[in-house]
Amino acid sequence: MSPAALPAAGPDGALARLLRADWFGPGLVTLAAMALIGALSPSFLSPLNLQILALAIAVNALIAFSQMIIIAIGQMNLSVGAIGGLSAITFGGLMDAFGLPAPLAAGAALLVGLLCGALNGLFIVWTGISAFVITLASLSIYKGINLGVTRAEPFYGIAEGVKAFGQALVLGPLPWLAVPTILVALGLSFMLARLPIGRFVLAVGGNAHAAELSGVSVGPTVVFAHALSGMLAALAGILLVARLQIGQPTIGDDWLILSFAAPVIGGAVLAGGHVSVAATLFGTAIVAIITQALVLFNIDPFLVQIVLGALILAAVGLNRLREARLAATRRGAAR
Template identity: 45%
Template sequence: MNRILSFAIRQQWSGILAGVIVGGIALSFATPQFLSEFNWFVMLRSICVSLLVAFSQMVMLGVGQMNLSVGALGGLVAIIVGGLMDAWGMPPLPAILIAVAAGGAAGFINGWLTVRTGINGFIVTLATASAFAGINTGITRAIPFYNLPPEFVAFGNGRLGPFPYLLIVPLIVTVLLAVFFSRVKTGRYMLAVGGNAHAAQLSGISAPRAIITAHVISGLTAAAAGVLAVAQLGSAQPSIGAEWLVISFAAPIIGGASLAGGSISILGTVIAVMLIGLIQNAMVLLAVDPYWVTFLLGALILTAVWINRYRAYRLGED
């Protein structure tokens, strides 16, 4: 037990884990509704989409890049899956597979443009975000798709006690990413490129391939988030993904990812998403102005960046 506690304390995510625990205890005393089964279901269901959005950006930070098109790409996939089921009458499974594949293809386009043009991914994805949003509006004319199969909507609203069925997807993605970055050579190569692209190239690692792979994984993850958002809402809204950008950076950075690349924390990102979900839930239960959530996320990002810089400085001294 002491070894486990000592290990947890040494980790960068130990502080935010303590924040989650203390915040949960405080809320349980502040409002009895916090411990209700339905409240936990609502909170966990909101975390499902946020976690996939955070993973989408975390992968990019690991390779030393950024993806500003996460929200627009997820929104486009949401419209694709909704349109296939509503306008085309396609069953949920093939519609989901096609939509997620479209997200991977969009991610490939981001990566290919970044590598072929030599322009920073920040600029490339800023441009493609506008393109994806334009396609979204062009397809829908800002009109949502409502006529979705009952079984698809039921999955988005179903639960087992406080646990939503939607939670299955982010749990699977979490395990797959953990194995990918710890056991698969491609995942380790991506982090090596993010840490020092020149040294990685000298070691025989293809930086362009690592960047394209990161963009594809980011696209697939954002696409999965878009599909879950549609199932959660029960309709394919053109506005899906519009507010994802802040959360996509906040969770991985708070969880310990380095803006310079080469360092990510999957567990830290999960805990950070839990903390953000707890804050959002507290705002609702305590009837606090929801605009304060944005302020708190910004403050948390600045604090996390400062802590990362301070830790890097101390390690350099040591």
């Protein structure tokens, strides 16, 4: 091998890899946004506001991961919020109505999320109907069950330990609620990078037919991704109950846009096959920072939805441009 063909080494090579990393752009935007908003409003960087920001990111990142894993297989899950809401009222209801200990209630809620997600995946595989249609239908079903069980009334009897967990801090402004999210992020990163099932998920998203020809069981992989998505949505619902200290039936109603915004801002390819856990985490942070800034500057909160929509459009446009440039580079190299 000639010296020119050797991979770049040393500081220059490391810098090039850093600049090409999926998370670098969103991470840079996150730091720049915090610095800019902190300069305009010093209270933004106060310990209390940073704690509020961390609490929002802790829950919202799980919502984003729940959608991200479905985007990875080239599909979408419109029922993320409905699954999270149903799991949340399961968690709150079992403690309130039946006096179940919090760990058992949490386990039951996670099981509900897993089963709801698995049912989505099974129906998609068995019927061949698009994930959009199946999850749109299941959104209505799961939300209907939620309202039927609760009669639109919240559960107030949340265990004191859960309430304390929702407000406790680990270190400085970092809440305990962030710990499960950090562990999930590490686990997802390891799965996608190191485990066969993670490679199968990305392979199915990249090209399901080619993945099947290479020996990947596409159907079980799709069911796995949806089951994992449901469990992540359930965990988000559980943490939100701990944060709000109430089992509110409206939990999950406003998750849909957020669930897409953070992965897309993080560079996820909507066609599937390429996602980044770290970039999605930074995408979540960007959304939380913008939302908190609008509150600090007394800007109409309804503008949040407009800003999120604009961010999604901009991120998709940038991703398409990047994909076109990569395709052109590959064609040039092939010649």
